[in-house]
Amino acid sequence: MKMLKDKQSAHQDTWRVYGTELSSRLFIGTAMYPSPAVMQAAIKASGAQVVTLSLRRQAPESQSGDQFWQSIQSMGCELLPNTAGCHTAKEAVALAQMSREIFQTDWIKLEVIGDDYNLQPDPFGLLDATEQLIKLGFKVFPYCTDDLVLCQRLQDLGCEVLMPWGAPIGTGKGLMNPYALEVLRARLPEAKLLVDAGIGKPSDACQAMELGYDGILLNTAIAQALAPETMASAFADAVSAGRKAFHGGMMPARHLAKPSTPTLGTPFWHEQNQ
């Protein structure tokens, strides 16, 4: 618990997501950890206040769903259920409604997958589902590509938050198109932008935050690390560092070297050295 507080205190700039104030800018998934205990330790070490989870078919005699649900509830985090695995707007809308009933939240991480090879979001199905869900009172967190026009349309429909991918889910390739992400930040200054998916290293998260992104959502990079708790802490530091760097105002890169030590009075200097 002390570590959680320490991590949270490192993020002084609180922000609001659909009316909920958060101090952490790192959202993390609950899947693929070696054990429930490791998952809980990693969530605490990350300082994350928002965790993602899902719904699946399970046999009535299976206790795993109940056990998972109880362990998540005990952590007191905000819940962000997803619609992972849905390929149509109809499926996603139904699963979102099922999630709202069980998890008692109108937040939904909306995934409508268009291609199974790279799990690329289907922009058309995503817009369709977003429109329906907003009419049903949901607060939609759309998992989307970094397409500017798609993101504009999602914002027009009422999405306060947009979650473009950095790279395909689970690849850990980092930010494959930083230019597109920069354009989104520049063109959608009012949107809460989180990079969701593809983050592999803390430096990837830091890079996104340096671009002015509001947060990061990831799962695999922490859950599949050799030491998830340690990696969670590293990601918390990276997100914080990137955010501070963005606020600090980074120097523009330049082509030519320029000495940082004053050249005036350089010893051993002679005119013929030039």
Add this chain to the structure above:
Amino acid sequence: MIEVSVNNQNRTVAKAINLTDALLGWGYAERTAVAVAINQVFVAKSDYAHTILNSGDEIDIVQPISGG
């Protein structure tokens, strides 16, 4: 009797059975953290008692699980 699909498994149930009774028969009565859709349309808990199953219905019953 009618045939329905429950989580992609064929099941036989009494004709005109409602969802409350069907869930009881399938062993979900004690489960509070479940949600149901029929033919990809969400059914709220408050509607279980007056939702009558029809032959060929595809019923999805889900529970919480980890996710990314």
